[in-house]
Amino acid sequence: MLTLFPEVFGPFVGASIVGRAQAAGKVEFAFTNVRDFARDRHRTVDDKPFGGGPGMVLMCGPVYDAYEHVRSLHPAEPQLIMLTPQGERLTQRVVEELAQAERLALLCGHYEGFDERIREGLQPREISIGDYVLSGGEGAALVLIDAVVRLLPGAVGCEESVADESFSSGLLEYPQYTRPRAYRGMEVPEILVSGDHGKVAAWRHAQALARTQQRRPDLLGPDGKAGCDSGA
Numbered sequence: 001m002l003t004l005f006p007e008v009f010g011p012f013v014g015a016s017i018v019g020r021a022q023a024a025g026k027v028e029f030a031f032t033n034v035r036d037f038a039r040d041r042h043r044t045v046d047d048k049p050f051g052g053g054p055g056m057v058l059m060c061g062p063v064y065d066a067y068e069h070v071r072s073l074h075p076a077e078p079q080l081i082m083l084t085p086q087g088e089r090l091t092q093r094v095v096e097e098l099a100q101a102e103r104l105a106l107l108c109g110h111y112e113g114f115d116e117r118i119r120e121g122l123q124p125r126e127i128s129i130g131d132y133v134l135s136g137g138e139g140a141a142l143v144l145i146d147a148v149v150r151l152l153p154g155a156v157g158c159e160e161s162v163a164d165e166s167f168s169s170g171l172l173e174y175p176q177y178t179r180p181r182a183y184r185g186m187e188v189p190e191i192l193v194s195g196d197h198g199k200v201a202a203w204r205h206a207q208a209l210a211r212t213q214q215r216r217p218d219l220l221g222p223d224g225k226a227g228c229d230s231g232a
Contacts, residue, residue: 098148172216
């Protein structure tokens with residue numbers, strides 16, 4: 001993670017599935033503070049935009065130097081990801097691609113944005129987690145980390161549960177129930193306690209399809225089946 005706020009990540013990467021994956025050696029994290037590569041005694045990393053306008057823009061020098069430092073730490077070339085609302089939408093398909101990479105470098109912006117020459121020279125893959133603006137890229141990076149790490153082999157105890165989740169098949173997940181069978185007048189569907197695994201599977205698929213048609217019809221193709229892309 002290349003960031004101005006490395007302290008944001010510590011509690012997150014040490015907890016839950018991500019924390020267990022790290023403890024088990026399934027993933028390693030390293031944090032680089034871009035401000036450490038500022039070129040003046042004030043540790044300046046941003047400046048006013050040429051041409052005027054509001055806000056401050058991240059400067060080329062500290063970002064280039066920070067990334068080149070990160071590249072030197074490991075022989076594997078990292079895939080550089082820039083978190084930005086201008087990027088491609090983060091979908092489950094994209095997450096699956098990123099989970100295959102040996103090494104990722106996540107570049108988190110702040111202030112008004114990046115000097116355009118960071119894009120031109122470093123040529124990162126730009127990714128957005130949605131059509132809204134955050135104060136910085138750290139929140140988006142946490143989303144991406146969680147989505148990617150849980151796909152790593154051995155990160156999740158029951159890997160079948162990952163395959164069944166929303167977007168993995170192009171559909172939203174079917175309704176789930178647990179004990180008790182009755183709660184405040186609401187009953188678990190009888191088919192789920194029937195013991196007929198074939199009927200249960202058919203019911204779940206039908207429920208997933210119906211829920212997707214109702215809530216996210218954009219995920220379905222013209223034939224009403226799951227499209228080729230999924231996730232948001």
